[in-house]
Amino acid sequence: MKKDGAMSKRVFPVVFMLVITIVFISITTVIYTYTKDQIALNERLRLKEAVLYSAGVSLPDDPAKVERIYDERVEEVKDDSGRVRFFAVQNPDLSSTESFVIIKTGAGLWGEITVTVGFDMNLESFIGIEILDQNETPGLGGRIGEVWFKEQFRGKKPPLDTVPEGDPTDANQFQAITGASYSTAAIKDIMNTAQEYARMEIRNK
């Protein structure tokens, strides 16, 4: 009897923990299954918006219009394994009517930063950038996603350098974010290596 009591004292917590784990994992799995298509749609839309923004295309608010503009103007160039090497974008609103957009990743302060970078057809200057994914500190390094920061890169040519305070005085400078030197430096490194990466991906098509 004593042995049975001791066994159940040992076994019951394990069984209880197992049952609770199965119940809660099941609940979160059901919710994930219900929402995963929506999450995938959001991520796909986000990528399309980023590509168009980086290519200097004006973005409407309506997601359906974004999809239509993307289908009309963007060609996804893929390699043999199906990976998208770059995006070729037709933009009659710009002097460089064809632009190229690549996806570039670099090390940020807390994790990787993934950026879409748009180049003119000669791969000489930036048309625009968009931050696809980042884990920087909200309100500090996270400000790399703000419009004023991203707009600085339009028309600039690599290699870029930062200005800690005040407006940039040279054509290859951009303003850093106060209190976010690592995040700013991460963006600078990504931008300065993007041209070489783009040449490798695009000129080998």
Place this chain on the structure above:
Amino acid sequence: MKKVFADDLGANNPVFAQVLGICSTLAVTNVLKNTVVMCVGLIFVTALSNMTVSMLRKYMPSRVRMMVETLIIASYVIIVDIVLKAFLPDISRQLGPYVGLIITNCIIMGRAEAFALSNPPGLSFLDGIASGIGYSYVLLAIAVVRELMGSGSLWGYTVLGDWWTNWSIMVMAPGAFFMLAIFIWVVKGINNKEEESS
């Protein structure tokens, strides 16, 4: 019920009385919008975690108590994260890792241990809401000051004009420490005066 609310909003406030949940208080209060989302997420998780722990309290073996509580809290936080990604993707992106960090917020585990284990589910649910509201109004007060003085804006809209020079320290962690310390100082001062006069 009134006592539960009064305690958590006043003398037993989780942030300025118990000094719990400080990490997120410092981290997200530089932007008001992020603070609001964090507060709503925390109220949801605290209330449901409290209620669930309370419902299981009579059956839960004491030696796996903390593991069960952590599992429950983590599950609700994952649900919040999934819902944000599906229906509020912009905010989910801005908050980044801080949604997941709700799991580590001491308030949730603290209330589960201190209240939910020894009270019925309905009252525990209300205690979770009250603790969350107590946490929220402190964070919102700090966020309003930090975003206004640090960025010259509120909810992303520019409020202070070009004449205002942004106090960069307000968007950094030291600014949060200062604001929280001032808040605690003011509240304790008012409480001490009331005690002296009574």
